[in-house]
Amino acid sequence: MVAIRTKAARRGSGTQAPQFDFDETALTDLAAGDSESFDSALFEGVAYSDVIRDTWELKVGDTVEACRFQGLGIGTWTLRGAHLAESVIAGADIPAVSGARSGWRDVELRDSRFGSFEAYDASWRGIRFTRCKLGYVNVRAAQLLDVAFIDCTIDEIDLLDAAARRVTFESTRIGTVNASGARLTDVDLRGADIAQVVGLEGLRGATISSEQLQLMAPALAALAGIRVDD
Numbered sequence: 001m002v003a004i005r006t007k008a009a010r011r012g013s014g015t016q017a018p019q020f021d022f023d024e025t026a027l028t029d030l031a032a033g034d035s036e037s038f039d040s041a042l043f044e045g046v047a048y049s050d051v052i053r054d055t056w057e058l059k060v061g062d063t064v065e066a067c068r069f070q071g072l073g074i075g076t077w078t079l080r081g082a083h084l085a086e087s088v089i090a091g092a093d094i095p096a097v098s099g100a101r102s103g104w105r106d107v108e109l110r111d112s113r114f115g116s117f118e119a120y121d122a123s124w125r126g127i128r129f130t131r132c133k134l135g136y137v138n139v140r141a142a143q144l145l146d147v148a149f150i151d152c153t154i155d156e157i158d159l160l161d162a163a164a165r166r167v168t169f170e171s172t173r174i175g176t177v178n179a180s181g182a183r184l185t186d187v188d189l190r191g192a193d194i195a196q197v198v199g200l201e202g203l204r205g206a207t208i209s210s211e212q213l214q215l216m217a218p219a220l221a222a223l224a225g226i227r228v229d230d
Contacts, residue, residue, distance in 0.1 A: 014207075015186050015188050015207040016166050016186040017166065017168060017186075017188070018126075018146040018147060018148050018166045018167065018168055019126075019146050019166065020106075020126050020128065020146060020148075021106065021126060022086055022106035022107075022108070022126055024068075024088050024108060026066075026086070027047075027066060027067075027068050027086075027087075027088065030045055030046055030047040030066070030067070030068060031045060031046045031047070032046075032047055033046040033047060033048040035051075038051055038053075041058075041062065043062075043063065043064040043065070043067050044063070044064075044065050044066060044067065045065070045066045045067065046067050046068075047067065047068040047069075047070075048067070048068070048069050048070070048072075049069075049070045049071055050070070050071040050073075051069065051071070051072050051073070051074070052073040052074075053073070053074050053075070054074075054075040054076070055074070055075060055076045055077075055078065056072075056074045056076075056077045056078070057077075057078045057079075058078065058079040058082035059081070059082065060080060060081030060082065061081060061082070061083075062079070062082040062083070063082065063083045063084075063085070064082070064083070064084045064085070064087055065083075065084075065085045065086060065087065066085070066086050066087065067087045067088075068087065068088045068090075069087070069088065069089045069090065069092065070090050070091055071090075071091045071092075072089065072091070072092035072093070072094065072112075073092075073093050073094075074092070074093075074094045075094075075095060075096070076094075076095070076096045076097075076098065077094050077096070077097045077098065077099075078098045078099075079097075079098070079099045079102050080098060080099060080100045080101060080102060081100075081101050081102060082099070082102050082103075083102065083103040083104075083105075084102070084103070084104050084105070084107050085104075085105045085106055085107070086105070086106045086107075087106075087107050087108075088107070088108045088109075088110075089107070089108070089109045089110075089112060090108075090109075090110050090111055090112065091111050091112060092109070092112035092113070092114070093112065093113045094112070094113070094114050094115070095114075095115035095116070096115055096116050096118075097114055097115075097116065097117045097118060097119070098118050099117075099118060099119045099122055100118055100119065100120050100121055100122065101120075101121045101122060102119065102122045102123075103122070103123045104122065104123065104124045104125065104127050105123075105125045105126055106125070106126040106127075107126070107127050107128075108127075108128045108130070109127075109128070109129050109130070109132055110128075110129070110130035110131055110132065111130070111131050111132070112132045112133075113132070113133045113134075114132065114133070114134045114135065115135040115136075116135050116136045116138070117134055117135070117136065117137045117138065118138045119137070119138060119139050119142055120138050120139065120140040120141055120142060121140070121141050121142060122139065122142045122143075123142065123143045124139075124142065124143070124144045124145070124147050125143075125145045125146055125147075126145075126146045126147075127144075127146070127147045127148075128147075128148045128150065129148070129149045129150065129152050130148075130150045130151060130152070131150070131151045131152065132149075132152045132153075133152070133153045134152065134153070134154045134155065134157075135154075135155045135156070136155060136156045136158070137154055137156065137157040137158065138158045139157065139158065139159060139162050140158055140159070140160040140161055140162060141160070141161045141162060142162045142163075143162075143163050144162060144163070144164040144165070144167055145164075145165050145166060146165075146166045146167075147164070147166070147167045147168075148167070148168050148169075148170065149168070149169045149170065149172045150170045150171065150172070151170070151171045151172065152169075152172045152173075153172070153173045153174075154172065154173070154174045154175065155175045155176070156174075156175050156176040156177075156178070157174060157176075157177055157178070158178045159177065159178060159179050159180075159182040159184075159202065160178055160180050160181055160182065160199070161180075161181040161182065162182050162183070163182075163183045164182065164183070164184050164185070164187050165184075165185040165186055165187075166185070166186045166187075167184075167186075167187045167188070168187075168188040168191065169188065169189055169191050169192035170191040171191055172191060172192050172193070173192070173193045173194075174192055174193070174194045174195070175194075175195050175196070176194075176195060176196050176197075176198060177194055177196075177197045177198070178197075178198040178199055179197060179198065179199040179200070179201075179202030179203050179206075180198060180199030180201075180202050181199065181202055182199070182202040182203075183205070184202070184203065184204065184205035184206045185205050186205075186207070187205060187206040187207065188206070188207045189203075189206050189207065189208050189212065190207060190208060190209045190212070
C-alpha cells in the first residue's frame with residue numbers, strides 16, 4: 001500500500017480530459033412529478049423534488065431519461081440492469097445503491113451523499129460527481145469513459161479489472177484505491193489526495209504529479225525488485 005497526496009491538480013497536454021456533451025439547461029419544461037407518478041415509474045421528462053422512500057427499485061431494462069431529482073431521500077436504490085440518461089440528481093441521501101450491470105450516460109450527481117455504491121460490470125459514460133460524499137464505490141469490471149469526480153470525498157473506490165478512460169479526480173480525497181488488474185488510459189490522479197493504493201501495478205496508464213511520484217518511489221522500487229540502501 002502506498003499513500004499519494006497532492007495539493008492541486010495541473011493539467012498537461014499529454015493527458016486527455018473527460019469530454020462532456022450533456023447540458024442540463026436542456027432539462028426545461030419538465031412535467032412536475034409527485035408521489036403517485038414516482039410510484040408509477042414515470043421517469044421520462046419529469047422533475048421530482050423531496051422524494052422520501054425506504055426503497056426505489058428499477059427493474060432490468062427500465063429507463064430513467066431526461067429527469068431531474070432534487071432532494072432524494074432513499075434508503076436503498078436498486079437499479080440492476082437499468083439505464084439512466086441525460087438526468088440530474090442533486091441533494092440526494094442514499095445509504096445503499098445497488099446498480100450492478102446498469103448503464104449510465106450523461107448523468108450529473110451533485111451535493112449528495114451515497115454510502116455503498118455498487119456498480120460492478122456497469123457502464124458509465126459522461127458522468128460527473130460534484131461535491132459528493134461516497135463510501136465504498138464498487139466499479140469492478142466496469143467500463144468508465146469521460147467521468148469526473150470534483151470536490152468529492154470517497155472512502156474507497158474499487159477499480160479491480162475495470163477499464164477507465166478519460167477519468168479525473170479534482171480536489172478529491174480518497175481513502176483507498178484498489179487498482180488491481182485495472183486498465184487505465186488518461187486517468188488523471190493529480191488532483192487526488194489518496195491515503196493508500198492497493199495494486200500499484202494497475203496504475204499503469206494513469207497520470208500523477210511529481211510530488212505523488214516521490215511519495216510512491218519506495219513502493220515502485222519494491223515493485224521493481226530494487227533495493228534502496230543508503
